Amino acid sequence: MSRTLYVVLFALSLIWGGSFYFIKVLLHDFGPWTIAFLRSSCGLITIVLIMLVLRKPFEWRKIPWIPMAIMASFNTAIPWAIIGFSETKLTSGMASVLNATTPLWTMIVGMLFFQAVTSRLQWIGMGIAFIGLLVLLGVNPVSIISVDLIGFICMIAATLCYGLGSQLSKRLLKGLSMYQITFGTLFCAALGSGSVALSVERISIPHLTSPTNIAVLIGLGVFGSGIAYILFYYMVQKGSPEFATMVTYLVPASAIIWGSTLLNEKIHWSLLSGLAFILGGVFLASKKRPEKADVQQGEIRLRNSGK
Secondary structure, three states: OOHHHHHHHHHHHHHHHHHHHHHHHHOOOOOHHHHHHHHHHHHHHHHHHHHHHHOOOOOHHHOOHHHHHHHHHHHHHHHHHHHHHHOOOOOHHHHHHHHOOHHHHHHHHHHHHOOOOOOHHHHHHHHHHHHHHHHHHOOEOOOEOOOOHHHHHHHHHHHHHHHHHHHHHHHHOOOOOHHHHHHHHHHHHHHHHHHHHHHHOOOOHHHHOOHHHHHHHHHHHHHHHHHHHHHHHHHHHHOOHHHHOOHHHHHHHHHHHHHHHHOOOOOOHHHHHHHHHHHHHHHHHHOOOOOHHHHHHHHHHHHHHOO
16 A cells, blocks of 8 residues: 555544534534534535536436435434534544444444345454443443433434445445535535524524634535545545545544544543444454355365465
8 A cells, every 4th residue: 555545544534533523613603403514515515616626527317316315314414413412412532432333333234124144253343342332331330321321322323324324325326426426415415404404503694604613614514524535535446445444443533632632521441442342343343254256266275285
């Protein structure tokens, strides 16, 4: 792997880790649905400009808008709003660690609803990650749990939405480019979250035009929801999907550093221990079983090497 790929990996972890910090800051002036709307709108503007500069086709009629809207709701609008609400109850570091369980819920959703096949190693990984969740909850005989249960449940619900959205995107959005998927997702997410935000929350113009909030929205929307997609797919194309998904392991650490440095959030042993269990479980659960063909080829090579 080239140095450029590692630089991109590190940059992406800082951007996505910083998203939890940016959300925490915006919650002082905006509601969760408004933040989801502003984030998706800024990301939408960014991807439109990128597609125009790179001359990538939009092909509106080719996009299946109803499936796109369904996928965008579960994979973007709803989880972004839920994460915003959960951060009113949890620290940004805790939210980021719980967000790292997304690959596990993706597997569980695939197994329960899409007949995905799981291996023993994946079940072991899920079990280890579950122990990490118990550690994060701080289960004890005195207070039962030591974190806000509503915030905890909301973050798990958000990751479940991500898992369902990921499974739907594989099945509903075939034949589209990454630019079209990103554009369609952010377009539908902006419409959906904006409709809810205008109905249930108040958007203050002075807060919207605040230099601080504008800077935070650039970090969350332009970088976290626009440029981040390009960086991720760059790693997929120039490196590999496996290399790109390594960002999963770096984002929580990045978010914890952001929260500790800029929000003075305390780093407890349970947070670090829970993170270790969850990432270890995700690593094991993400390992794929070798296909039969690969096993047979390996056996042939082994026999030939003995000749």
